[in-house]
Amino acid sequence: MSQVTIEKIAETVVGKRLPKIDARAKVTGEAEYGLDIHLPGQLVGKILRSPFQHAKILKVNTAKARALPGVRAVLTGEDIPVRYTFNFAEFEDGRKVPPEKGGESALRGLMPPPRADKHPLARGKVRFVGDEIAAVAAVDEDTAIRALSLIEVEYETLPAVTEIDEAVKPKAPLVHDEIEDNLAAHLHGTWGDFDRALKESDHVFEDTFSTQHQHQACMETHGCVCKWDSEGNLTVWSGVQTPHTIRLELAKVLDMPESKIRLISKWVGGAFGSKNELEPFMIICSQLSKVARAPVSLILSREEEFMATGCRHPYRVTIKTGLKKSGEIMAREVKILVDKGAYMCQGAAVAFFAICYPSASLYRPKAVKFDAKLVYTNKQPPSAYRGFGNPQASFAIESQMDMIAERLGLDPVKLRLLNANRPGDTTAHGWRMPQSTALTECIEKATEAIGWYEKKQHPVPNRGLGLACLIHSTGERGAYGNIEGSSCTLKVNDDGSVTIFAGSQDLGTGAWTILAQICADALGAKFEEIRVVAGDTDLPAFDLGAYASRSTFTGGNAVCIAAEKMKEDIFSLASELLNLPAEDLGISNSVVFSKSDPDIKVSLREVAKYAYYGAGKPKNLITVGIYDTPSTLIDTKTGMWKEPGPSIAYTFACHAVEVEVNPETGKVKIINLVAAHDVGRVINPTTAEGQIEGAALHGLGLALWEDVRIEKGVTLVKDFRDYFILRTPDMPPVKVIFVEKKDPNGPFGAKGIAEAALVPVAPAVANAIADAVKARVTSLPMTPEKVLKAIK
Amino acid sequence: MNTDLEMTVNGFKTILKAEPYENLRDLLRKSGYTSVKKGCDVGGCGACTVLANDKPVYSCCVLAAWADGKTIVTLEGLAKDGKLDPIQRTFMEKGAAQCGFCTPGFIMVSKYVVEHKPNATEAEVRKALGGNLCRCTGYVKIVEAVMAAKEQGLK
Numbered sequence: 001m002s003q004v005t006i007e008k009i010a011e012t013v014v015g016k017r018l019p020k021i022d023a024r025a026k027v028t029g030e031a032e033y034g035l036d037i038h039l040p041g042q043l044v045g046k047i048l049r050s051p052f053q054h055a056k057i058l059k060v061n062t063a064k065a066r067a068l069p070g071v072r073a074v075l076t077g078e079d080i081p082v083r084y085t086f087n088f089a090e091f092e093d094g095r096k097v098p099p100e101k102g103g104e105s106a107l108r109g110l111m112p113p114p115r116a117d118k119h120p121l122a123r124g125k126v127r128f129v130g131d132e133i134a135a136v137a138a139v140d141e142d143t144a145i146r147a148l149s150l151i152e153v154e155y156e157t158l159p160a161v162t163e164i165d166e167a168v169k170p171k172a173p174l175v176h177d178e179i180e181d182n183l184a185a186h187l188h189g190t191w192g193d194f195d196r197a198l199k200e201s202d203h204v205f206e207d208t209f210s211t212q213h214q215h216q217a218c219m220e221t222h223g224c225v226c227k228w229d230s231e232g233n234l235t236v237w238s239g240v241q242t243p244h245t246i247r248l249e250l251a252k253v254l255d256m257p258e259s260k261i262r263l264i265s266k267w268v269g270g271a272f273g274s275k276n277e278l279e280p281f282m283i284i285c286s287q288l289s290k291v292a293r294a295p296v297s298l299i300l301s302r303e304e305e306f307m308a309t310g311c312r313h314p315y316r317v318t319i320k321t322g323l324k325k326s327g328e329i330m331a332r333e334v335k336i337l338v339d340k341g342a343y344m345c346q347g348a349a350v351a352f353f354a355i356c357y358p359s360a361s362l363y364r365p366k367a368v369k370f371d372a373k374l375v376y377t378n379k380q381p382p383s384a385y386r387g388f389g390n391p392q393a394s395f396a397i398e399s400q401m402d403m404i405a406e407r408l409g410l411d412p413v414k415l416r417l418l419n420a421n422r423p424g425d426t427t428a429h430g431w432r433m434p435q436s437t438a439l440t441e442c443i444e445k446a447t448e449a450i451g452w453y454e455k456k457q458h459p460v461p462n463r464g465l466g467l468a469c470l471i472h473s474t475g476e477r478g479a480y481g482n483i484e485g486s487s488c489t490l491k492v493n494d495d496g497s498v499t500i501f502a503g504s505q506d507l508g509t510g511a512w513t514i515l516a517q518i519c520a521d522a523l524g525a526k527f528e529e530i531r532v533v534a535g536d537t538d539l540p541a542f543d544l545g546a547y548a549s550r551s552t553f554t555g556g557n558a559v560c561i562a563a564e565k566m567k568e569d570i571f572s573l574a575s576e577l578l579n580l581p582a583e584d585l586g587i588s589n590s591v592v593f594s595k596s597d598p599d600i601k602v603s604l605r606e607v608a609k610y611a612y613y614g615a616g617k618p619k620n621l622i623t624v625g626i627y628d629t630p631s632t633l634i635d636t637k638t639g640m641w642k643e644p645g646p647s648i649a650y651t652f653a654c655h656a657v658e659v660e661v662n663p664e665t666g667k668v669k670i671i672n673l674v675a676a677h678d679v680g681r682v683i684n685p686t687t688a689e690g691q692i693e694g695a696a697l698h699g700l701g702l703a704l705w706e707d708v709r710i711e712k713g714v715t716l717v718k719d720f721r722d723y724f725i726l727r728t729p730d731m732p733p734v735k736v737i738f739v740e741k742k743d744p745n746g747p748f749g750a751k752g753i754a755e756a757a758l759v760p761v762a763p764a765v766a767n768a769i770a771d772a773v774k775a776r777v778t779s780l781p782m783t784p785e786k787v788l789k790a791i792k
Numbered sequence: 793m794n795t796d797l798e799m800t801v802n803g804f805k806t807i808l809k810a811e812p813y814e815n816l817r818d819l820l821r822k823s824g825y826t827s828v829k830k831g832c833d834v835g836g837c838g839a840c841t842v843l844a845n846d847k848p849v850y851s852c853c854v855l856a857a858w859a860d861g862k863t864i865v866t867l868e869g870l871a872k873d874g875k876l877d878p879i880q881r882t883f884m885e886k887g888a889a890q891c892g893f894c895t896p897g898f899i900m901v902s903k904y905v906v907e908h909k910p911n912a913t914e915a916e917v918r919k920a921l922g923g924n925l926c927r928c929t930g931y932v933k934i935v936e937a938v939m940a941a942k943e944q945g946l947k
Contacts, residue, residue, distance in 0.1 A: 017887075019884045019885055019887065020884075020887065020889070022892075023883070023884040023887075023889055024876075024884060025892075026883075026889040026892030026895050027867075027876065027880040027881075027883045027884050027889060027895060027899060028827075028867065028868070028870075028871060028876070028880065029825075029826070029827025029866070029867035029868050029896050031892050032826070033829075033893060035829075035830060036826040216927075217927055218891075218893075218927060219829070219831050219837060219839055219891065219893040219894045219925065219926070219927050219928075220829075220831070220891070220893045221831075267891075267892065268891060269829075269891050269892070269893030270891045270893060270927050270928060271891075272927070299830075301833070302831070302832040302833065302836075507891060508889075508890035508891030508892060508928050509890065510887075510890070686886070686887035686933070687887060689887075689932070689933075690887050690890055690928070690929055690930075690932075690933060693929060693930035693931075693932040693933070694890065694927070694928045694929050694930045695930075696930050697927070697929075697930040697931075698927075719832045719833070719834050719836045720832055720834075720836030720837050720925060721834060721836050725925055725927065727921075727922045727923075727924075727925065727931075728918045728919075728921040728922050728924070728931040728934070728935065729915075729918045729919045729921075729922045731918075731930055731931045731932075734930060734932060
C-alpha cells in the first residue's frame with residue numbers, strides 16, 4: 001500500500017495550535033545537544049587547520065604533540081587514507097570521468113557522477129584556509145589546544161586561485177591537479193524546442209545577477225561525540241538532518257557495516273541544510289576515539305564554523321527570457337557560474353536544483369536551456385543551505401520579471417498572474433503541477449494584504465513595493481537512490497498509549513509533533529498519549545532525512561499507513577471483546593465504539609491489555625507504515641521526466657514587501673513583509689508560521705546584510721560581531737497567509753513548507769527598492785553602498 | 793591551580809572549583825548546568841545568558857571568579873516543585889522554541905524582563921531581547937511569549 005485515504009477521517013487534532021511535544025525539554029534545559037553529552041573518560045578532540053589557501057604539505061611532525069602528557073591520539077592524513085565525497089562516497093580515483101564513460105551524464109542524466117575529492121585530513125596538499133590537516137584527542141581542551149600548537153607542518157605555498165574569473169583562465173593554478181580546467185562539474189542541456197520558442201518570442205531580455213556566501217550560522221555549531229565498544233560497534237551522537245544517509249556514508253568511509261554504527265541525533269541545534277552530509281569532523285572524531293580507545297567529543301568553534309562548514313554557494317546567474325507581446329513567457333535560458341570553493345560537497349546537486357526548480361518550472365516557459373559550471377577555487381567549500389540553489393536562481397528570475405515588466409510597460413502583478421503555474425500543467429521537462437497548485441491565489445492574497453493597488457495610487461517618496469514568487473519541492477526523488485520514502489513503526493503500548501518510532505528527523509521545525517498530530521486523527525488516539533521516539537538509526541524505522549521540506553509529507557503518510565493497519569488490528573480484537581462485527585467499530589479519542597450504538601464501547605487501554613495479556617493467542621499491537629511517493633526519476637535517454645517528476649506536491653508562494661530607502665545613505669528599511677504560501681492543509685498553524693517567520697530572517701539577511709566576506713581566500717568573519725544577523729528590535733513584522741488548498745496526496749492534504757519561505761524574500765526586496773528609488777541592484781547583499789551606487 | 797568559589801546556584805549554596813582563567817559559562821557547564829549553552833565565546837549570541845544577582849549576564853564574558861559570592865540562576869533553576877515558571881509555559885504555548893538551542897538564554901533574559909519591566913511595551917521588550925540571537929523563529933513567537941507572560945504576571 002502506498003496510498004491511504006484520509007478523506008473521511010475527522011480532523012480533531014490536525015489543524016490545532018498544539019505545543020510541540022518536545023517543547024518541555026527545551027524550556028527546561030533538559031534537551032541534550034552534542035556538546036552536552038559527557039561520557040565517563042571522554043576526551044576532547046581538536047582539529048589543526050591550514051593557514052594557507054594553497055600549499056603542498058612537505059612534512060607533518062607530530063612527535064612533540066604525541067609526547068605531551070594528556071595527549072591520547074594524534075592523527076594526520078596518513079592515518080585516514082580514504083578519499084570521499086557527498087553522495088554514497090563512491091571511491092573513485094578522483095580523476096574526471098570522461099563523457100564517453102558516462103562522466104557528465106551518468107547520474108540522473110544531468111548530474112556528474114560523484115567524484116571523491118576530499119580527504120578527511122589533507123594528504124599531499126591543502127586547498128583552503130581551514131582545510132583539515134591533523135587532529136588530536138587529549139584529556140581536556142587546554143591540553144588539546146597545546147598539542148595542536150606542537151604539531152609541526154612544513155608547507156610549500158603554491159599560487160592560489162581564489163576568484164572564479166581567474167580560475168577559469170588557461171594556465172590558472174589548479175585546485176585539484178587532476179582537474180585541468182578547475183571545472184568541478186558542468187551541467188548543460190535543453191528541455192523543449194528552445195530555438196523555436198525563442199524565435200516565436202517578440203521580446204528577448206538578458207540580465208545578469210550575483211549572490212554571496214551566506215552562512216547558515218546555526219546556533220549550535222557542528223560536532224559530535226564518538227565511542228567504540230569492544231565488539232567494534234561505533235556510537236555517534238551528533239545533531240544531523242539525515243541520520244541514515246550520514247551513517248551510510250560514514251560506513252563506506254570507515255569500511256564497516258552500517259549496522260555497526262549507531263547514529264543518535266535527538267536534538268539538533270539548527271541545521272538549515274548545513275547538517276545533511278557527512279563532514280570531516282565526524283570521520284576524524286571516530287578515528288580519534290578508535291585510536292585513543294575512549295569516547296571523544298569534537299565540537300567546532302564558532303570561528304571554525306564560519307571558515308570551514310558549507311555555506312551558500314555564490315552564484316553568477318544570467319537569465320535570458322523570451323516573451324510574447326502579451327507578456328507570455330516562451331523561452332528561458334539560464335547560465336550559472338558557481339564558486340565551488342575547494343571541494344565539491346553537494347555543489348552539483350544544488351546547481352541541478354537551481355536549474356530544475358525556478359529556472360525550468362516557475363511560470364510556464366515552453367522551452368528551457370541551461371548551462372551551469374561549477375568552478376573550483378582555493379576557498380572554503382559551500383554546500384547545502386535552505387532553499388538549495390533556489391534562492392540564487394529565483395533572485396535572478398524574479399528580479400528580471402520586474403525589469404521586463406518595466407521595459408514593456410506591464411504591471412508586474414499582472415505579468416506574474418498571466419504566467420502563473422496552474423493545476424495540471426506540465427513543465428518543459430515533464431513535471432506535473434499538483435491539483436493543490438495555488439500560485440494565482442498566493443499572488444492575489446499577498447498583493448491584497450500589503451495594499452498593493454491603494455499604495456500604488458498614493459505613492460510615498462522613497463517608499464516602494466515589491467513582490468516575488470516561488471516554486472519549491474515537497475521531497476525530491478533522486479537525492480539518494482531511487483526512493484522518496486519514509487517509514488515508522490507504531491506501537492500501542494499495554495497501557496493504551498501510543499509510541500511512534502519514526503524515521504523522520506526533527507530539526508526544531510516540529511516535525512515530530514506533526515507526526516503525533518497526524519497519528520492522533522489517523523488512528524483516533526488521544527494526542528496527549530502519543531509519544532514519538534526518533535533520531536536514532538537503531539530504531540525500527542527508516543527515512544532519508546529532513547531536507548527538501550519532506551518530513552510532514554513522507555513521514556506523515558507513513559504514519560497514516562501504520563495507523564490504518566493498527567485500526568484493523570484494534571477492531572479485530574475489540575470485536576472479540578464487544579461481540580460485534582469489526583465493520584461496526586470506530587475509534588476516537590482512544591475509545592473504540594460501536595457505530596450503530598455509540599454507547600457500546602471499550603477503551604484502547606482495555607483492548608491493549610487484551611492484546612498483550614488476554615487474547616490467548618500471539619497478538620501485539622505493532623504495525624509498520626512504509627511510504628514512498630509515486631514520484632519519478634529522470635529518463636537518462638531523453639533527459640526528461642516521466643510525469644509527475646521528482647516531487648508530487650510542488651509548493652508555491654508569493655511574498656510582497658514594502659521598503660523605505662534613504663536616498664542619502666542607501667540604507668533600506670523593511671516596513672512590512674507579507675508571505676502567502678500554498679502549503680496544503682496546515683497541520684499545526686503555530687509551527688507552520690514559525691517556519692515562514694524564521695525563513696524571513698534568513699531571506700532578509702540574504703537580501704541586505706549577510707555575507708561571509710572571503711578576501712583572497714581568507715574568511716574575514718570569525719563570530720557574530722562580524723556576521724550581521726537581524727536581532728529582535730530590527731526584525732520587521734511578517735504577515736503569514738496560508739492558502740489552504742488540500743493536496744490529494746498529502747497526509748490530510750498537507751504539503752511541505754520549511755525551505756520554501758526563504759526563497760522569494762531577496763527578489764521581493766530588490767523589486768521594492770527599485771520601486772522606491774528607481775534603482776536596480778542586481779547583486780546580493782544589497783548593501784547601502786550598492787543601493788547608493790545604483791541610485792547615482 | 794583551582795580556586796574554590798562559593799556561590800548560590802539555583803537556590804543551593806555550593807562550592808565550585810574553577811581555574812583562575814575559566815569563564816563562568818564553562819564552570820557552570822562542567823558543573824552540570826548544561827542548559828547554559830555555548831554558541832560563541834564573545835558575547836555575540838546570548839545563548840549562555842544566566843541571571844547573576846538577578847541581572848542577565850553573558851556567562852562567557854565574565855570570569856568564574858567574578859561570580860564568587862553571587863546568586864546565580866540558570867534555566868534549570870526556574871521550575872519550582874516541578875511547576876514551570878510562567879515564562880517557560882508561555883514559551884511552550886506560543887511555539888517560541890524551535891531548535892531550542894538559544895531558548896535557555898532567551899528565557900533567562902525574558903524572565904528578567906517579565907519581573908523587572910512588567911509595564912514594558914513590545915518595542916521595549918524587543919530592545920531588551922536584542923542581545924540574544926535566534927536563527928529559527930524570526931523572534932515573532934519569542935516576543936509573543938514574553939508579552940503573554942508579562943500579561944499573566946500583571947493579572
